[in-house]
Amino acid sequence: MKIIVLIKQVPDSTDVKIDPVTNTLKREGVASIINPFDMYAIEEAIRIRERFGEGEVVALTMGPPQAEEALREAISMGCDRGILVSDRKFAGSDTWATSYTLSQAIRKIDDFSVVFCGKQASDGDTAQVGPGVSMHLDIPQVTYVKKIDKIDKGSATVERMTEEGFDIIETPLPAVFTVVKEINEPRLPSLKGKMRAKKAEIRKMSADELSCEEDKIGLDGSPTRVSKVFSPPPRGGGRVLEGEPEEVSRELTGLLKDIVIG
């Protein structure tokens, strides 16, 4: 079984700062890591290959040349190879263009069964790329996958997390699955994996090689226009009600009624 994992390199920081002048993310001086959710995607892909005892896990990323590091880390965990989609022409891609470009690269990999993605990226946070890829490739998608109950070459039964519980979904393959952190516990790299990763040949793909249509990639191919990016204002301090329990509870009920009834 051949499995593709889409990974994104993101800044290693939970609070990414935004440049107030350019409205872009400030990346200088922040180390890069694999998007945390993508670690679960990698782990699940490797587990499936291990369960089948054969197959291949291909890590795929679109990004600048240094995103190669993310692919090597994926290989050190157990992915078989890495593909870096990189070209100046891709600069400024929004989620639509990113999904289009990634799906063009996926078309180059024949006979795959699953495309795994993280639920969302820790910087962009849109959770749109997985579904976008599925639309561009015209294959089914299941988002928020928390468990794979059954999988063979042609179909899979998976559990999709919802706010109330979970759905059980049966889908033909190939399909796109985006995973949540409940699905597994990602392994650490192994020494043998690290050594393999260091020597691994990373396949690079350019816009021309992917036969991308020029007006669908990069800034020009991105319908999204960012008008303003801002940090939400810090939450105002709460109010502490003081006094006897009876009094306080009466006051609280009044306040709640005001909020709910208005």
Place this chain on the structure above:
Amino acid sequence: MDYLLTEEQKMIKDLCRQIAEEKIKPVAAEYDEKNEFPWDIVKVMAESDIMGIYIPEEYGGMGGGVMDLAIATEELSWGCGGISLAFAASGLGTFPIILFGNEEQKKKYLPRIASGTIAAFALTEAEAGSDAGGIKTTAVKDGDHYILNGTKQWITNGGEAEVYSVVAMTDRKKGARGASAFIVEKDMPGVSFGKKEDKLGIRGSATREVIFTDCRVPKENLLGREGLGFIVAMKTFDHSRPGVAAQAVGIAQRALDEAVKYAHERRQFGTTISSFQGVQFMLADMAIQTEAARAIVYSAARMIDSGAKDIAKVSAMCKTFASDTAMKVTTDAVQVFGGYGYMKEYPAEKLMRDAKITQIYEGTNQIQRGVIASALIKESLAK
């Protein structure tokens, strides 16, 4: 300081630090309190190829030497000096097989150990500590077997390990030349386990009695030949002591890191305690001593890996220096933490408790100084 590590050694260092940071550190206090064996961490280490770092590649290991073992032990011990012993004491139990095992023995046991089976080394008995020659456990030949009888005490990984390198007397009349070493498996008939010790430190490691009652060990499991028992033990210690020393360095480094961090958080007299020269000098001395300890450990380990012949002295030197350093640096760390250092909610007191053992096992520091002095005298007479 740059120790010019190879690419592979840097990978070992990074990976072991990652395991220490992400997997060991968060559970260390809990294992310390519960006095349990860290099987979940062993699993992580096995899956990451750590357990076989020092085992030759042809037997499923990573082909590293004493230096690689030391680097790994240091980083893992930074996370917890007790939990790291599941790895390091397994090395102690495995060196007899690497150094003295025949092809069949190596093929049978080393791949298993490389993939996560734990080993242990059983020499000490109630009446025979520093004076290992006083062991009473016997091994009597009976056809295709040896019959072992006796009780080994304070065996690290005891009860958890599957493979034991055991030293027993095959011919009491010959004294020190009458001891032999055997590979004994946990489930061989006649192996049982006694008291689990409740210890001052390294409580995330298992220390237990291993009891042999008419235990039948196939004669193929004799290491080397009859009479080599103490040679096996001494050569094993020459190779394993840098591991104890590295454990000490890891503990000392952690104490230094914690002390520095605390010193610029804690405020007294309207400022951080790190602004007081009295505290600064303590931190500086801790750093100097820890770095010097690391340097002597790495030098000794590299010398041993180079195939040098007379390694007993350097091996003893690095163990003594690093363990004395760890005791001093962890004691100073408690001092930097003040009263908080004495409390279990803070990391300093555990480091001090964990450091103490490194001055005692694999030969007390008094015995090590004896080894060093005899080597000096021998060298002087040879001039």
